[in-house]
Amino acid sequence: MPTPSDPAPCDLDEQLYECLECGERLCSASSPPACPVCDGVLQNLSRPRPE
Template identity: 75%
Template sequence: MPTVPDPAPCDQDEQLYECPECGRRLCESTSPTVCPDCDGRLQNLSRPGPE
């Protein structure tokens, strides 16, 4: 399985999202919730998580 290149760092108006199911990362200025590759739930890596 080929590895997907990491798109980070994102542009200033974009945020980094990652799919925990397939590992895909993408930069988006919108707020996607579904991975375009496997339909898994995307996590926003640009926003700090709960501590």
């Protein structure tokens, strides 16, 4: 399965989210409740992961 391409770099006030279900990536200034494509869980990739 091909890896989805990243969207264009996010604006300064936006963060990058990736869907854990389908791999869709999107930029958003607000925290989206669910993936707009498959309604799956979104993970914020802009925040560093806890160690």
